[in-house]
Amino acid sequence: MSPPTLAQVTIRDRTSDEPSCVAQNGFCPDWIRDHIGDYMAPLLRHLELTVVSVLAGFVIAFALALLAHRRRWLTGPITGITGVMYTIPSLALFAILLPITGFGFVTGVIALTSYNLLVIFRNIVAGLDNVPDAAKDAATGMGMTDRQRLWQVELPLAIPEIVAGVRVATTTTVGLAALAFIAGAGGLGQQIITDIVFKSNIVIASVLCILLAAALDLAILAVQRAALPWRRVPV
Amino acid sequence: MTSAIVLASVLGEFSDGLDFLFHERESVAGGVQVGGSTMWPLLGKHLEVVGLAMLFAILVAVPLGLYLGHSGRGDFAASSISNVGRSVPAIALVLFFSSYLGLSLINLVFAMTLLAIPPIFTNTYVGVRQVEDDIVDAARGMGLSGLQIVRKVQLPLALPLVFGGVRTSVVNVIATATLGPFAGVLTLGDPIINASVYGEAGRVGTAMLVAALAIVAEILFAALQRAVTPAALRPPRRSLRERLGAPARLHQVADTPT
Numbered sequence: 001m002s003p004p005t006l007a008q009v010t011i012r013d014r015t016s017d018e019p020s021c022v023a024q025n026g027f028c029p030d031w032i033r034d035h036i037g038d039y040m041a042p043l044l045r046h047l048e049l050t051v052v053s054v055l056a057g058f059v060i061a062f063a064l065a066l067l068a069h070r071r072r073w074l075t076g077p078i079t080g081i082t083g084v085m086y087t088i089p090s091l092a093l094f095a096i097l098l099p100i101t102g103f104g105f106v107t108g109v110i111a112l113t114s115y116n117l118l119v120i121f122r123n124i125v126a127g128l129d130n131v132p133d134a135a136k137d138a139a140t141g142m143g144m145t146d147r148q149r150l151w152q153v154e155l156p157l158a159i160p161e162i163v164a165g166v167r168v169a170t171t172t173t174v175g176l177a178a179l180a181f182i183a184g185a186g187g188l189g190q191q192i193i194t195d196i197v198f199k200s201n202i203v204i205a206s207v208l209c210i211l212l213a214a215a216l217d218l219a220i221l222a223v224q225r226a227a228l229p230w231r232r233v234p235v
Numbered sequence: 236m237t238s239a240i241v242l243a244s245v246l247g248e249f250s251d252g253l254d255f256l257f258h259e260r261e262s263v264a265g266g267v268q269v270g271g272s273t274m275w276p277l278l279g280k281h282l283e284v285v286g287l288a289m290l291f292a293i294l295v296a297v298p299l300g301l302y303l304g305h306s307g308r309g310d311f312a313a314s315s316i317s318n319v320g321r322s323v324p325a326i327a328l329v330l331f332f333s334s335y336l337g338l339s340l341i342n343l344v345f346a347m348t349l350l351a352i353p354p355i356f357t358n359t360y361v362g363v364r365q366v367e368d369d370i371v372d373a374a375r376g377m378g379l380s381g382l383q384i385v386r387k388v389q390l391p392l393a394l395p396l397v398f399g400g401v402r403t404s405v406v407n408v409i410a411t412a413t414l415g416p417f418a419g420v421l422t423l424g425d426p427i428i429n430a431s432v433y434g435e436a437g438r439v440g441t442a443m444l445v446a447a448l449a450i451v452a453e454i455l456f457a458a459l460q461r462a463v464t465p466a467a468l469r470p471p472r473r474s475l476r477e478r479l480g481a482p483a484r485l486h487q488v489a490d491t492p493t
Contacts, residue, residue: 091424209322
């Protein structure tokens with residue numbers, strides 16, 4: 001096993017004469033301040049991977065959930081298949097996809113999307129199942145068609161469960177995307193492995209990962225609050 | 236026509252990957268034999284790492300979950316540990332430990348133990364908390380001590396969830412052990428990460444092996460989970476949907492892909 005050493009030259013600055021913090025491989029706030037810019041492109045790519053995968057996962061899971069809502073017996077098979085996809089280790093899945101879709105962003109997105117399906121699917125199904133019968137009956141009594149009832153009553157009432165699923169999927173995807181470098185999809189993981197012995201590099205890339213997850217989680221929460229004014233509890 | 240050619244070449248790569256697993260061949264740069272029976276040491280090291288990490292994680296997480304669950308303290312810990320744990324990238328944890336503590340098997344095991352603890356802890360905690368108060372009161376009324384209540388009432392009733400956590404963690408750890416080479420430990424991740432040595436066939440073949448390992452572990456531990464469920468709690472036959480179908484909640488049982 002030979003760790004990638006080539007990029008160390010570019011990432012470490014050895015111009016100073018005295019043994020610097022960097023040369024001693026410590027945790028170097030100065031180095032981080034000077035080089036934080038290098039992490040912005042990988043961070044952006046990480047964000048792209050996450051957002052595209054979660055959106056794609058949501059669209060597919062949403063379609064599957066509506067299908068399962070109409071044909072109940074499909075729920076079992078869909079949960080089973082997405083469950084198997086969920087079990088496959090991400091590093092392995094990235095590698096397995098390489099012969100099919102090649103190196104790059106698309107391979108990363110396909111693998112990451114496959115992990116979102118199960119969580120989002122079962123939360124949409126559960127959300128729709130938990131809509132009170134009284135609300136459904138009232139909608140039917142008001143003369144709504146099945147389609148109107150689904151889109152105007154059931155789905156809006158299921159939003160909290162659906163959003164919970166999307167939040168879990170998002171934070172999970174941020175963590176998994178750190179391995180997308182195996183598929184050549186870049187992201188913060190790519191930045192981590194450019195120098196796997198330099199502590200400052202590992203710490204800053206990891207912290208950015210965690211901050212990204214927290215920021216996305218809060219953003220989704222904020223959107224939910226804005227979208228569901230009737231759920232705001234007066235203090 | 237073109238799609239047929241593409242399909243043939245994709246299938247070719249996969250069957251070459253399988254061939255790698257069953258027959259030794261020379262490495263890409265030459266000189267070293269890879270694949271076939273040389274995979275056994277990698278598999279052995281992989282399972283050793285998984286076994287050790289799981290052992291330590293169970294020894295820490297189960298008693299802690301039982302204690303906090305029994306005493307009712309730790310709602311915050313149970314929810315925040317699983318939430319934070321989800322977004323910490325496994326590779327970051329592995330590299331963090333190996334860069335601060337050095338490259339060694341025990342550091343890798345340490346990092347993976349930390350990854351394995353949250354699901355087991357959260358599930359044990361939730362498992363104990365969900366035991367109905369009436370049952371605990373009845374046991375206390377019969378004169379059982381606190382420790383006896385934990386051992387004879389709360390643990391058996393929580394056991395299915397505890398094993399659910401162990402199942403999640405085993406699959407996680409099998410997946411994460413592929414990062415071993417970054418910590419200087421040659422696990423099954425080596426052919427996946429270092430395709431320049433093992434070749435494309437090595438990468439694809441080993442990836443299929445790791446995927447199969449995770450799925451087999453999932454099935455095995457699901458069976459084990461059913462086996463440890465007290466007969467009175469065992470539903471006649473649980474469908475796949477019931478086993479996998481609980482919706483994800485933010486503050487509940489941890490279950491993360493890796």
